[in-house]
Amino acid sequence: xKTIIVACGAGVAxxxxxxxxxxxxxxxxxxxxxxxxxNLGEIEGHTKYADLIVTSMKLNKNFEIPSxxxxxxxxxxxxxxxxxxxxxxxxx
Amino acid sequence: MDLIVNLxxxxxxxxxxxxxxxMIAIVGLLFRLSILKAIRAGVMVGIGFIGLNLVLxxxxxxxxxxxxxxxxxxxxxxxxxxxxxxxxxxxAFATKVGVVIIxxxxxxNILMLITKQTKTVNIDIWNYWHFAFTxxxxxxxxxxxxxxxxxxxxxAVIALKIADxxxxxxxxxxxLPGVSIPQGFAITTVPIYMLLDKIYDRLPGFxxxxxxSEAINKKLGIMGEPLMIGLVLGIIIGIAVGYDLKQxxxxxxxxxxxxLLLPRMVKVIMEGLIPISDGAKSFMQKRFKGSEFYxxxxxxxxLGHSNTITVGILLIPVALILAMVLPFNxxxxxxxxxxxxxxxxxxxxxxxxxxxxxxxxxxxxxxxxLAFASYFxxxxxxxxxxxxxxxxxGAAKITALSAGNWIAYVILMFAKLKFIGAILIVLLTGGMxxxxxxxxNLEEAQEEAGQ
Numbered sequence: 001x002k003t004i005i006v007a008c009g010a011g012v013a014x015x016x017x018x019x020x021x022x023x024x025x026x027x028x029x030x031x032x033x034x035x036x037x038x039n040l041g042e043i044e045g046h047t048k049y050a051d052l053i054v055t056s057m058k059l060n061k062n063f064e065i066p067s068x069x070x071x072x073x074x075x076x077x078x079x080x081x082x083x084x085x086x087x088x089x090x091x092x
Numbered sequence: 093m094d095l096i097v098n099l100x101x102x103x104x105x106x107x108x109x110x111x112x113x114x115m116i117a118i119v120g121l122l123f124r125l126s127i128l129k130a131i132r133a134g135v136m137v138g139i140g141f142i143g144l145n146l147v148l149x150x151x152x153x154x155x156x157x158x159x160x161x162x163x164x165x166x167x168x169x170x171x172x173x174x175x176x177x178x179x180x181x182x183x184a185f186a187t188k189v190g191v192v193i194i195x196x197x198x199x200x201n202i203l204m205l206i207t208k209q210t211k212t213v214n215i216d217i218w219n220y221w222h223f224a225f226t227x228x229x230x231x232x233x234x235x236x237x238x239x240x241x242x243x244x245x246x247x248a249v250i251a252l253k254i255a256d257x258x259x260x261x262x263x264x265x266x267x268l269p270g271v272s273i274p275q276g277f278a279i280t281t282v283p284i285y286m287l288l289d290k291i292y293d294r295l296p297g298f299x300x301x302x303x304x305s306e307a308i309n310k311k312l313g314i315m316g317e318p319l320m321i322g323l324v325l326g327i328i329i330g331i332a333v334g335y336d337l338k339q340x341x342x343x344x345x346x347x348x349x350x351x352l353l354l355p356r357m358v359k360v361i362m363e364g365l366i367p368i369s370d371g372a373k374s375f376m377q378k379r380f381k382g383s384e385f386y387x388x389x390x391x392x393x394x395l396g397h398s399n400t401i402t403v404g405i406l407l408i409p410v411a412l413i414l415a416m417v418l419p420f421n422x423x424x425x426x427x428x429x430x431x432x433x434x435x436x437x438x439x440x441x442x443x444x445x446x447x448x449x450x451x452x453x454x455x456x457x458x459x460x461x462l463a464f465a466s467y468f469x470x471x472x473x474x475x476x477x478x479x480x481x482x483x484x485x486g487a488a489k490i491t492a493l494s495a496g497n498w499i500a501y502v503i504l505m506f507a508k509l510k511f512i513g514a515i516l517i518v519l520l521t522g523g524m525x526x527x528x529x530x531x532x533n534l535e536e537a538q539e540e541a542g543q
Contacts, residue, residue: 009392010431012178012355013218016362017369037359040395040433041317057396058266071268074215075387076377 002090003034005046008056011039014074018054021073025083031090052089109480113138115191116364122195123371136364137185143357144182145481147350148490151175154346156488159424161333169422170415172469172489176427177434178358180492181221183472185361186479189227189240193220198372200245201252205380209525210252212259213380214274214388217369218362222276223248226500229468230507232475242514243503246521247276250499252388253528254279258438259386265394265441271387278391278438280499281457285442288453298449318430321408322351325429351430391437400440403450404433411458411493418459422466428493435461435493461496468495 006022008014015037026033036046043053043063053059053067056074068085072078113134120130155173162168184190197220204210227244231237255274262273273279292298326347330340377387394400411425411432428434436454443449469491476490477483506513506520 009390009395009434009437010177010355012359013362014390014392016359017366020363020366039318039430040401045317055396056390057393059396060398061396071266071271071389071393074389074393075271076373077270077387 001032001034002052003036003046003050004090005036005038005043005050005053006055007038007040007043007053009040011037011042014056015039018056018070018073021070021079022054022086025086029087031087033090052086054086109138109142112141112186112191116368119192119194120368120371123368123375125367125371129367133364133367137361138364140357140359140361140364141182141186143360144179144354147353147357148175148179148481149484150346150350150353151490152484152487154343155350155424155426158329158333158343159488162424165333168416170424172423172466172491174423174426174428174465174493175490176354177431177492177494178354179427179490180225180472180495181218182358182361183476183479183481184221184225184228186481187224187228187231187240187475188237189231189244190221190224192241193224193227193244194368194372196241196244197223197248198376200248201376202379204249204252205385209249210256211384212252212255212272212274212386212388213376214248214252214255215369215373215376216275216388216390217365217372219275219390220248222497222500223251225276225495225497226503228475229471229500230504232471232478233504234507234510239507239510239514242517243500243507246503246517247499248274249521250524251276251279253524254282255386255388257528258282258442261441262394262438265397270383270385271389271393273391273394273438274388275391275437277434277494277497280497281435281438282442284457284460285439285453288456289442289449292443292449292452318351318355319348321430322348325426347426350427354427355430391434394437394441395433397440397445399445399447399450400433400436403436403439403447403454406451407432407435407454407458410455411462414455414459414462418462420466421462422469423462423491423493425462425493431494432458458493460498461493463496464498464501465491465493465496467501 006015006018019035019037022035036050038046047063047065050065053063053065054070055067056071058069059067066089068082070082072082116137117130117134120133151173159170159173162170194217201214223244226247227240230243231240251274255272259272263269263271323344326344327340330343335343408429411429415421415423415425435457436450439450439453443453469489472491472495473489503517506517
């Protein structure tokens with residue numbers, strides 16, 4: 001089972017929305033994954049046992065695991081591309 | 093019409109624990125949720141408020157006594173506890189203005205879009221709490237729901253306009269076309285940062301200085317965690333006020349708990365609002381889409397920049413020192429110390445990622461924020477009491493740095509003048525729309541201001 005970190009500015013508002021979207025995406029594709037919701041500063045503490053980072057903003061920092069910006073989950077523009085990108089990471 | 097007013101009065105007098113779920117469910121129905129989903133959303137939001145109330149007790153049990161010692165022993169006039177934005181947001185949504193804020197601000201936004209006064213479609217429903225806050229405090233002071241609504245509308249109109257003006261810089265920064273930031277606090281910092289940027293341009297030693305904020309960031313890494321901020325701060329304050337080991341450790345854990353639990357409770361509120369937010373979003377986006385519109389987002393999308401993160405962490409000690417030395421301040425910064433990056437979200441794009449400019453600007457804004465957060469403290473506390481939050485006898489007053497909103501203050505000052513003030517609010521917001529007509533962007537506006 002893969003572990004996904006979902007992070008936004010405060011780990012409260014935007015990330016809740018992304019988690020909601022992510023959960024329905026996972027459900028639709030019958031993928032089981034663990035989701036950790038946190039704020040930006042907390043990402044580092046979780047990367048050791050996670051496979052993917054999904055954030056609401058562009059990260060200037062490099063982590064040892066891949067990260068995806070999911071602004072499209074909020075704006076709705078380009079949401080399908082982001083979804084297939086996430087799926088390809090989870091299936092690899 | 094009378095029936096509707098009476099019904100509304102009846103519901104709003106039920107007490108927030110019943111009133112909020114009922115009102116949220118009604119708003120849900122308005123956005124075409126099924127009855128069950130609407131009820132679920134309402135109850136979920138209500139649960140979040142109960143959780144918020146429970147967690148706020150940590151403040152009064154552990155941090156309140158500290159403020160008393162700070163006042164008595166150290167002569168520091170820090171009688172107000174900064175409960176942080178989660179508390180302010182929860183409280184704002186719980187006011188009478190707050191429960192109708194979502195459909196109301198959407199209405200204001202749509203009117204602005206139709207009359208071509210803005211390009212921003214504000215889908216950042218959660219941050220409507222800033223407008224609800226302005227409306228809520230006005231209602232507490234003036235006693236009038238309608239002045240409260242007017243104030244909230246004025247704040248929202250100003251926010252949309254500033255979002256348009258700063259859109260280009262934000263888009264360049266994010267590399268994302270077609271977005272803007274109409275967040276109710278972030279927009280109050282835009283004029284300040286724009287003005288300061290102009291001043292820095294004329295000062296020697298401020299030209300194109302670059303610092304590798306990434307390196308500083310690495311060293312500060314773990315300190316950005318709210319839990320650690322709470323723990324360390326609790327221990328430092330415990331030692332400073334002369335607590336023994338047990339009390340110091342207790343304070344540390346309690347403050348860490350507050351930092352972790354408060355946002356969790358607000359998360360429940362947010363989860364309840366998701367279906368309504370979705371409904372509102374698709375309602376707006378169906379009608380206003382295409383390249384001539386900006387999608388209004390939370391300033392949180394800007395926080396990924398390492399300059400913002402680094403300066404954000406440095407602002408924690410800055411805020412504490414300012415709180416002690418500024419004579420007009422009565423706020424003990426705490427809850428929003430976990431969210432200091434939000435205060436400079438707009439500084440990084442306006443100062444084009446310059447570390448020193450951002451740090452100095454951030455310090456100045458922190459001073460401004462402390463002044464207004466202190467001013468609002470008694471009003472926020474009274475609003476909280478009116479809204480049904482239970483305050484223990486003699487409890488410390490609460491505020492939030494994120495409520496240190498000078499635009500809310502200006503609107504409140506006008507609203508105090510009652511009818512004449514209402515006219516002035518309309519005239520001034522209208523004047524602003526006129527001045528920035530035809531979607532002038534930041535650069536043009538700066539040029540004009542500079543002349």
